Amino acid sequence: MNWQRWVVMAGAVLLGAGAWRAGGWAGLGLLGSGLVLWFLLYYTRLLTVMKRASNRPIGHIGSAVMLNAKLRPRLPLLHVLALTQSLGERLSAAEAQPEVYRWSDPGQSRVIAEFEGGRLARWRLERPAEPDGQDAAPEA
Known part of the structure; x- marks a missing residue:
């Protein structure tokens, strides 16, 4: 750099x-x-x-799946904040590298993003586990 x-x-x-x-x-x-x-x-x-980010709850977004689709490597933190319109919930310690943030949607899906040097290094989408009864296909 x-x-x-x-x-x-x-x-x-x-x-x-x-x-x-x-x-x-x-x-x-x-x-x-x-x-x-x-x-x-x-x-x-x-x-x-x-x-815009200060007017929304910390770590909440409309859709984690849509955010996951829009993310790409080396995206600046400012651009991610513009996409989410929310400050992420910080999971890492202050001044620690990489910085880890989490955004959750109403369906409890989460995107966890890691930033190194202010740029997006890695991210992952986590979805809630499906209850046992909902995996089976409906009978006609």
């Missing part, structure tokens, strides 16, 4: 140099304006996701 920081820094320096070469101080001002706009858009999305 350390190499990604170097790539981002090199890209920022190249972008700044290109802005300076293209327009001098005006080019740097335009670049700065664009970066501030990007930051404000990201911050607004973050606040919107957290506001």
Whole structure:
């Protein structure tokens, strides 16, 4: 992950140099304006996701099966919170890696997700056990 920081820094320096070469101080001002706009858009999305999540009970979602279908590896925690519209119930200790969260639906199905470095590493869907009498097919 350390190499990604170097790539981002090199890209920022190249972008700044290109802005300076293209327009001098005006080019740097335009670049700065664009970066501030990007930051404000990201911050607004973050606040919107957290506001929606704060209005719902912790760890509850509409359908665990639908959430399971929408998850994919390396998905950021913020994106998972946007999908669930709920903060997950934390199962791991504070500051422990991996971070483990659980979301449950009204049918007691659960999705347990593990995040490493803020990104989804693994997840599993757990369904409640069927009572013995409901496994048999209905007789006609």
